[in-house]
Amino acid sequence: MALWRVLWSAIITISTLQIGILAQTCDTTVQSPIVFPVRNVTVEGNRMRRGMRFSYGTPEQNVAVAISAGWNETYIYDENGQCSGLASAACTVGRGGAFNEGSSSTWTGLSSISALNSKDNVANNAGSNGLAGRDKLTINSSLSFDQFSIAIPRKSGPDYSTLGLGPSSRILDIAKNASTIASRSWSLFWGQTGLTDAHTNNGAVVLGGVDETQTTGNNFTGAIRPSVYSSCRSGMIVEVTDMVVSVPGGSSGSLLSGGVQGQGVNYCLEPEFPIITMLLDHWNEWEDIDPDAETSGNAVDRAGGGPNVWGLIYPKQNITKASLTITIAGSLEITIPNHQLVQAYYTFNEDGQMAVNNTISELMINPLQAGNANDIPKLGMTFFQAAYLHVNYDKNQYTLWEAANPTGQNSKFAGVGGSSVGCATPSNSTSSPNNGTTSGGSSSNNDNNNSNNDTGISGGAIGGIVAGVVVGILALAGLAFFFWRRKKQARTGPPSETATPLYDMNATQEKPELMGSYTGHSSSGFYTGKPELASNATAQPVPNWMQPQEVPANVVHRPTVEPQELPSQRYD
CATH class of the missing domain: 2.40.70.10 (Acid Proteases)
Incomplete structure (x- = not known):
């Protein structure tokens, strides 16, 4: 056991050395990104x-x-x-x-x-x-x-x-x-749009690079396959293996325990979609865990006249206080805090100004039902208010992190090349690329790849060091495993091979009991119904970014018709 501890310490030390070397190097020839x-x-x-x-x-x-x-x-x-x-x-x-x-x-x-x-x-x-x-x-x-x-x-x-x-x-x-x-390649953090200024922050779209302040900690990388996933236009499918609702001072529980225990559910990453959709089974589990989320006798409508279309509308005092943690592929956890799950319900009045109804709030969740029950669920903008996405078409892959810098402040953007990352620069000086002004699709400067004046360790030397470190780690790991295996007691055979986690998207779903309906929506129009907004609305003290105006409490009605179906496909 003493030998094992020594070897393990050596592995940790060398691994740290390797990470340190890589973290301190960057390729100065890689162009800065467009931000x-x-x-x-x-x-x-x-x-x-x-x-x-x-x-x-x-x-x-x-x-x-x-x-x-x-x-x-x-x-x-x-x-x-x-x-x-x-x-x-x-x-x-x-x-x-x-x-x-x-x-x-x-x-x-x-x-x-x-x-x-x-x-x-x-x-x-x-x-x-x-x-x-x-x-x-x-x-x-x-x-x-x-x-x-x-x-x-x-x-x-x-x-x-x-x-x-x-x-x-x-x-x-x-x-x-x-x-x-x-x-x-490109990267995205949508920023935050909470109910208070403290929870309202800018985001960034980065072409050809990443924000290094967001890409720390655990991550998940998947392949982009649009031709395989015809129901997911982006081609980015993630397996959600768990979704946990946590209520402050109350209960918490998994949404995947109702009929799909131990199975994953495929979700489509769709950054332009305003909210998050989920299977009705999972929404029913949420209601069982969190009484404030119950739609029967609580939720009054679905958003149909504002930018965050399809979310659930609740009286402001009755809406859920829970956060939602989504686990991707059993390894990456991304928590969407309540201040991003619950948003102010706003529309645009006849003058085009933001108008807020201060008596209600919107939960950025849409339980799939009726004609949409078999749709693949989506992770939209609300998800990217807590997650960071990097897409690289040169490698045909995408990577997700939990956003490590949700405020979006003091960002450091770096270009991403074929197999290297450029040197990060502060957020206030990243919009101009290293190659100078570009107009009409041409660069005004010559290629400067051969004029690197960096006097630090050469790329070849770093490569040699890293290669040696890797060999050393493998050798020590092999030796440690040899001694550990000799002392290991006989165990049962290898675990049985399991099938790829699936969810029956054709299963029959029941409608949630909503006390109203939402305005229909078609792919050929932004909204199909006009929200009732007062022309003489007055300003209210809500987040500065919204510049809100008060509207009548009856902006949300309780129609007697049943909830309408969402379009099975949002685009032609």
Whole structure:
């Protein structure tokens, strides 16, 4: 046993040395990433919409966009927002703002949306149903792309303006081909949108890199397989092996104990989807654990007239206080705190301003039911307010962490190359790439890969040290295992091989008892019903980012009709 302890100490020491060497080195030739903040964006008419700022045209017009791992093109709505039953201003802000083609001196229109020759089905099939063109995309004062193509939806498209970061992403291809970024990769932390300023923080979208302050601790890496998972546009499927609800000062319990004990459930990562959906069996378990989550006699509606569509609406004083911990593949735990699960319920009034009903709150969970009972559940924006995602198409894989820096402050962004990571730089100096100004998809500087002035340990020396360390660890581990095995008592045979965890997505589900219905939603319109908002609403003391206005308590009704089905597919 003494020998074992000595060997184990040696392994730990050498492993620490190896990690220390790797942590202190970075590749100075790897381009810095492109960083877009996720925050409240001031759009047309001095209105606000949360999202990633997209500055387009000449002069620049700001639009707030979502991030999609399934779309490849960038879809920007213009002043024809294609909303049914909403005032023009409310529609415009709901879509993320509007791009006015006629106000840009550098806009070049294309014959139709199909002229993009896109790999997106909606672009190929829409034909005259959408517009397209090219204009100047401004990243910052030193980086722009003069002829960046966008699609302008008409009858089909995302719920609101969206930056396409799919496997054939136009913006990733352009930036990589111009040597502006080192890899066709991107990362996302959506930030936080809590009920108080303390729980409201900016996020960031990073093209060609990561925020190193977020990527610490345990992680999970999976393959991207969009052709295999047709029901998950992103191709990123995670196996959720547990979901635990924790009520402060009360009970806690697993949601996977009701009929699916010991089995995992496939979830689709969909960053542009506003909330989290879950199987009805699991929601029923939540209600059993947490009485405040019960929908019967408690929840009054489903959100159908606001950005966070499909969430459950509760009286503010009766909503759950629980947090939700999601376990990925039996190894990575990501906890979504209550201050992110429960949000203020807001819509946009006829003037396009945020309007909050202070008598109710929204739980960012949608139990799948009726016609959607067999849909694959989704982890949307709410999940990415607690999780950090890095997607690398050059390696055809994605990696998840629990966000280690939920405030998003003091971030350190580093570029990611083929097999190396660049040197991290502070968040206030990362938007300009190492290669200098890029315009129209070309770099203004020569390749500086051969002019590294770093006088520290050479890459070859570091490689030799690391290789030696690895060999030493393996040798010591083998020797330790030899002595341990000799002392080990005989045990039973190897564990029996188990089948891949599955859940029967075709099982019959019952509807939850909701005391009302939600407004129907279609893929061709942002909302199909207009929320009842007072035109003379007044400001209320809720988070500064929302600039809220009071609305009547009857913004949520209790219709006598049964809950409607969600569309089986959100996009055409």
